[in-house]
Amino acid sequence: MTDTPLLKVSDLIVEFPTRNGILRPVDRVSFEVRAGEILGLVGESGAGKSMCGSAIIGLIDRPGRISGGEIRLDGERIDNLPEERLRRIRGKKIAMVFQDPLTSLNPLMTVGQQLIQTIRTHLPLSQAEARARAIALLEEVGIPAASTRIDAYPHQFSGGMRQRVVISLALAAEPELIIADEPTTALDVSVQAQIMALLKRLCRERGTAVILITHDMGVIAESTDRVAVLYAGRIAEIGPTRDVLSAPSHPYTVGLMASTPSATGTMHTLSQIPGAMPNLRAIPKGCAFNPRCEKGFAPCFKDIPVLEPVNESEVACWLYDPAYEAKAKEASGASE
Amino acid sequence: MLAFIIRRLGQALLVLMAVGFVSFAMFKFMGDPVENMLGQEATAADRAELEERLGLNDPIVVQYVRFFGRALSGDFGVSYRVGLPVGEVIMDRLPATLELAFLSGVIAMTLGFFLGVYTAIRRDGYVANFIMTASLIGVSLPTFLIGVFLIWLFAVNLGWLPSFGRGDTGSLFGVDLAILTWSGFKSMILPAITLGLYQMTLIMRLVRSEMLEVLRADYIRFARARGLSQKTINFGHAMKNTLVPVITVTGLQFGSIVAFAIITESVFQWPGVGLLFINAVNFVDIPVMSAYLLLVAVIFVTINLIVDLLYFTIDPRLSVSNN
Numbered sequence: 001m002t003d004t005p006l007l008k009v010s011d012l013i014v015e016f017p018t019r020n021g022i023l024r025p026v027d028r029v030s031f032e033v034r035a036g037e038i039l040g041l042v043g044e045s046g047a048g049k050s051m052c053g054s055a056i057i058g059l060i061d062r063p064g065r066i067s068g069g070e071i072r073l074d075g076e077r078i079d080n081l082p083e084e085r086l087r088r089i090r091g092k093k094i095a096m097v098f099q100d101p102l103t104s105l106n107p108l109m110t111v112g113q114q115l116i117q118t119i120r121t122h123l124p125l126s127q128a129e130a131r132a133r134a135i136a137l138l139e140e141v142g143i144p145a146a147s148t149r150i151d152a153y154p155h156q157f158s159g160g161m162r163q164r165v166v167i168s169l170a171l172a173a174e175p176e177l178i179i180a181d182e183p184t185t186a187l188d189v190s191v192q193a194q195i196m197a198l199l200k201r202l203c204r205e206r207g208t209a210v211i212l213i214t215h216d217m218g219v220i221a222e223s224t225d226r227v228a229v230l231y232a233g234r235i236a237e238i239g240p241t242r243d244v245l246s247a248p249s250h251p252y253t254v255g256l257m258a259s260t261p262s263a264t265g266t267m268h269t270l271s272q273i274p275g276a277m278p279n280l281r282a283i284p285k286g287c288a289f290n291p292r293c294e295k296g297f298a299p300c301f302k303d304i305p306v307l308e309p310v311n312e313s314e315v316a317c318w319l320y321d322p323a324y325e326a327k328a329k330e331a332s333g334a335s336e
Numbered sequence: 337m338l339a340f341i342i343r344r345l346g347q348a349l350l351v352l353m354a355v356g357f358v359s360f361a362m363f364k365f366m367g368d369p370v371e372n373m374l375g376q377e378a379t380a381a382d383r384a385e386l387e388e389r390l391g392l393n394d395p396i397v398v399q400y401v402r403f404f405g406r407a408l409s410g411d412f413g414v415s416y417r418v419g420l421p422v423g424e425v426i427m428d429r430l431p432a433t434l435e436l437a438f439l440s441g442v443i444a445m446t447l448g449f450f451l452g453v454y455t456a457i458r459r460d461g462y463v464a465n466f467i468m469t470a471s472l473i474g475v476s477l478p479t480f481l482i483g484v485f486l487i488w489l490f491a492v493n494l495g496w497l498p499s500f501g502r503g504d505t506g507s508l509f510g511v512d513l514a515i516l517t518w519s520g521f522k523s524m525i526l527p528a529i530t531l532g533l534y535q536m537t538l539i540m541r542l543v544r545s546e547m548l549e550v551l552r553a554d555y556i557r558f559a560r561a562r563g564l565s566q567k568t569i570n571f572g573h574a575m576k577n578t579l580v581p582v583i584t585v586t587g588l589q590f591g592s593i594v595a596f597a598i599i600t601e602s603v604f605q606w607p608g609v610g611l612l613f614i615n616a617v618n619f620v621d622i623p624v625m626s627a628y629l630l631l632v633a634v635i636f637v638t639i640n641l642i643v644d645l646l647y648f649t650i651d652p653r654l655s656v657s658n659n
Contacts, residue, residue, distance in 0.1 A: 091562035
């Protein structure tokens with residue numbers, strides 16, 4: 001595609017000043033999302049995936065802040081906008097769906113009140129028109145008897161139904177991008193697939209792009225067009241989901257795939273990546289993955305690798321650096 | 337809902353009977369009423385006759401039931417000190433206490449709520465921090481000291497407001513109220529502030545901490561992610577969610593305002609039931625004391641009932657799940 005991407009994140013850095021120094025949960029992350037595309041952000045807890053989502057929608061809790069890089073939506077820079085202009089973008093152009101539908105809705109307001117309020121914040125509609133639109137939205141996300149259920153309170157819905165309501169709230173003003181932060185993690189397994197299918201269908205119909213934040217490789221495989229694998233605040237590998245999952249390049253992605261059971265694929269013995277992701281306070285010098293990497297060699301312990309194209313994807317690993325490729329082969333050959 | 341109210345009323349009656357027993361027991365253990373009524377020159381025959389007439393020879397349970405029955409119909413006996421029926425004496429004084437409590441309650445609640453919300457929203461602001469620090473004074477200074485200080489400043493030095501008494505009263509539906517006249521209203525200001533200051537700081541600190549808690553909730557984050565304005569979020573979403581715990585405490589505080597107006601009323605010589613009670617204690621006027629005890633219990637029980645009913649109007653989760 002040659003047109004400008006819907007969302008372009010370049011060299012994004014998020015920092016949290018703490019008593020023991022500055023932490024960087026997101027470190028020089030760059031990616032693009034095209035209109036209508038579903039991008040997955042995958043990684044372990046603390047890899048910085050949720051923080052990326054919060055940064056894009058401008059909801060990083062103080063004292064955290066975006067300290068570097070830029071975020072562009074439709075070519076317009078949004079990371080440095082004043083709060084009031086950012087607020088107009090939230091919900092209208094970028095919406096967010098959170099993990100826990102049980103706590104995402106205000107318990108003291110009916111579902112309808114919350115929907116109508118959101119609709120009227122962004123669209124010039126009368127109360128009656130907004131209500132009609134709210135009912136239509138609820139019907140669209142599959143709430144039965146929407147015209148009566150609209151006056152129910154959140155606690156009168158089941159978990160799955162509530163997440164449908166949350167999705168309808170996110171879609172209320174027809175955003176161009178939805179950031180879905182673990183949208184199915186808190187749900188029953190049987191409901192998870194329904195909610196993902198719903199989210200996918202609605203976004204395809206409207207051409208809404210989605211950033212899907214999850215740690216579930218299964219969800220990534222089923223739902224996303226492209227995927228970015230995050231490790232310790234950096235992108236380790238990014239590319240078309242098919243390529244990244246079937247032929248992972250970064251040793252971390254390889255390990256991740258080897259440790260994921262597949263429902264349809266061939267049987268394989270599950271293995272685990274030894275060790276744990278480093279604490280943000282103690283990220284090792286060089287590649288952050290080096291203490292756990294089987295293929296580590298000299299440059300991995302010195303310098304931080306940058307994303308380089310490998311086949312269809314981009315990978316941040318010294319193994320694929322042209323200058324080291326020959327040596328790397330040697331090193332991996334020696335270890336086998 | 338109706339079943340709930342009936343159940344609550346039943347519980348309220350039990351509480352009142354227990355308190356009633358305590359006030360009844362006061363007659364038994366604090367001095368000898370017969371002695372008080374007859375004086376020193378009475379003969380044994382006079383004594384026996386009076387004891388019989390007052391029903392003091394009946395079993396204690398019978399006496400208690402009789403006491404409680406009379407109390408229910410507003411008959412608390414005759415004050416030893418002024419020789420008038422206690423019901424009349426108290427009803428004469430009650431409007432003064434209630435209007436004072438009402439004014440200071442309104443001040444405490446509105447100001448406390450407003451300042452609490454303000455300090456929560458402007459968490460790091462200088463003004464908010466100053467208010468928070470100043471509120472420590474309100475929490476820690478004893479009531480009488482605040483009262484005396486206010487008298488010293490506004491009555492003695494500045495001479496703006498009267499230092500004691502109730503001023504003139506106006507009549508509304510046959511009840512004499514000071515708030516209806518300018519001089520009465522001026523007299524009320526200092527005692528109302530004195531009485532309400534502690535409550536105000538308490539409510540303020542409670543509202544602030546509740547509000548901060550709610551502002552961290554997921555649904556507030558989601559509301560922000562939907563682009564709702566900060567005003568809508570603060571006042572439409574967050575504030576209502578702080579109300580349930582706040583109302584509980586506020587209700588009980590209002591009860592305390594009425595019940596513990598004693599100190600304020602003595603400092604300002606406010607002619608309410610608190611002052612009446614203090615005087616009754618000095619003269620061992622047991623009928624007045626026991627009636628006051630019951631009155632306070634009734635007020636607390638009533639407020640609790642109102643608070644419970646308010647929950648239903650605020651939190652839909654309660655009423656719907658009951659159906």
